[in-house]
Amino acid sequence: MPKDYQQDFGSIITSKTSFIDEIINLARKSSIFYLLFGLACCGIELMQTGGPRADIDRFGSVPRATPRQSDLMIVAGTLTYKMAERCRLLYEQMAEPKYVISMGSCASCGGLFQYAYSVCKGVDKLVPVDIYVPGCPPRPEALTEGLMRVQDKIVRERWFTARQKIGQPQPSLGVDYKVTA
Amino acid sequence: MSKALEIPTMDMENKEVLRRIEISGDMLLNMGPQHPSTHGVINFLVQTDGEVMKRAIPEVGYLHRSLEKIGERCTYNGYMPYTDRVDYIAAMFANQGWAMAVERLLGMQLPRRAEYCRIVACELNRISSHLISVGTMAMDVGAVTPFPYALREREFINDLLEELCGARLTYNYLRIGGVAFDLPTGYEEKVSTFLDHFEKILDEFNRLITYNEIFVKRLANLAPISKEMAIDYCLVGPNLRASGVDFDVRKALPYSVYPEFHFDVPLGKGEVGTQGDAWDRFWCRVEEMRQSCRILRQALAQMPKEREIMGKVPRKIKIPEGTEAYSRIESARGDMQYYVVAGAGENAHRVKIRTGSFTAMGIIDTLSRGLMIADLVALIASLDVVAPEIDR
């Protein structure tokens, strides 16, 4: 793995986790409840991923309809400006620690709707995204891989030793900062 | 180092519609847009006392992806992937509507094998679209198990269509003047095996769900729509046929090679309740799946042998400005219509897509007075609205 990839996980990554950390993270990664945020075509593939063949219930992931009970928000589909405020509201209603998967190319960068006047070009203008899953729509296997990468992120978190701040988004692509450096 | 993220403001108080409703002690709740059972991102402003609704006003536009404006920028062939997104569950039909409209503008004929390939793909897509529709309807009414059953069958169809055109959901299979790929070798046997398996599943589905006592009690006599009301609000497809109007574009205004097939059109008869109630709309869809199996068997048996799948299309499609064409097809959700006005150059001047779900939303306000909230969910499910068709 190239060096940059490890660094880009943010300031919570170390390579050493203690035994208690591992137990806690094992429990957390095996029960990721995701928020059903299927907006468009990727929403159908999200349903199929939760369906019988590519079953993510075997990872312990069940869909929840309310953000108060979910750890993961899978933004599946095109985000329009009218929906954007609701997306931000739902993200803020989720409890920490929370993760976001941006599923599909519409959620990652606006997809094939670059000339649309009503499509938000990427959900990372509003919420900090952890994993981007490309595809139009991504196959269920691709989304499962995205979920496993979130599990990798969870496994590396440390709870009892000194660590830097978590939950602060790093400056990244897309997020509408006004950069004055 | 860097400024804080500017969070977009929430501006909920300024809605005009709040001024129009007299609240008078009731609650005004938002059902949606993120909701597990509103069939996509649709919002309902529900004025209710907690259980019985006075009004449910639909609010759409949360998935408005400006497809009609994009149609003015794309070339005719390049617009095909966008038509997939008009109705992603029944994408082949949207493709076909666009292809037929532009072929009408060009005035061209297709080779017979191309028409047959289109029909095979479209009828397979009709079955998979109706599977989602009946599966989600059962789930909305409360029976969660039928939904994975429907998804399991849909996976087989996804495999078949993936073998045909490479994609599971947004196919982009049709082209102006034909189809993109021919049927692979051994495809007819695979589809026949699937149809043998699927027709037994349909009988099991009927025993388990359609005639289930609880299901019937939930849906019978729910929001019956009379013939006149259905025609006035311009409902189409299974919604219209459940109300007793015998109109199917495949039979009334035949297009493609549909005249060569024998199939029935299921009409709602009020078998367990009133004619035109939610159970009739559900039953129409289940029966349409059976008829699609019939059409598929005939299409595979009568497939022409000459392997020509594209007609004579110019490389750059240029049509005189102002020429307009109108195409109507029987999509899974009803009568989908494309109104295309050709522009100067290689793109259209105006594309208007009229879908069945858009007008079906207009009737929900009238039908929902006096219903309970759980019935509203069943009503939306029985009308089979999907958000992309409404918002485009």
Added chain:
Amino acid sequence: MRLEEIQPRLAAKFGERVGALAPANKDAFVPIQAADIVEVCKFAKEDPDLAFDCLMNLSSVDWPKKNQIEVVYHLWSYAKRHALILKVVLDRAQPRIASVESVWKSADWLEREQFDLMGIQFEGHPDLRRIMLPDDWVGNPLRKDYAEQPQWHNITTTRDNSLEGYVRLDELKKKAAEAAAASKKEMPS
């Protein structure tokens, strides 16, 4: 009934106000004046031979060069199984036309959509407000001279090229590293 028989029936009732059947540029249509639209539509619905009980489609086309907006009505009759296309030409600066919602209920949402996207005022419509776009959107997108706003509620409408974004992030990291190195150098001294 074919179009060649429908148009004379309309002309017999309304005389000069109904135009001649326009040449079939693939789909022939009947041009109408904006002031007569409700009357013509009522007649088309109630006449027993015409019986157009369904308004299938209502769309509008923007022709900036001719300074016009055309509103196109596609009518369909389930009883008689025939179709009719009516076209009305409106002035592009002030497009106003009476609403046909009193004739067919399906016109309710169809007209709201054209009001939202093209900016046509439908007089007599019970509830004319935006349907597809947010309520505080500025402009009518389907017009040919529509210019997109640079931001809506503080969300920018463009996305910069990822390569430029990565270059920007590299510069930030370099600056942060230089600042850290500079502060470290200062500390011992």
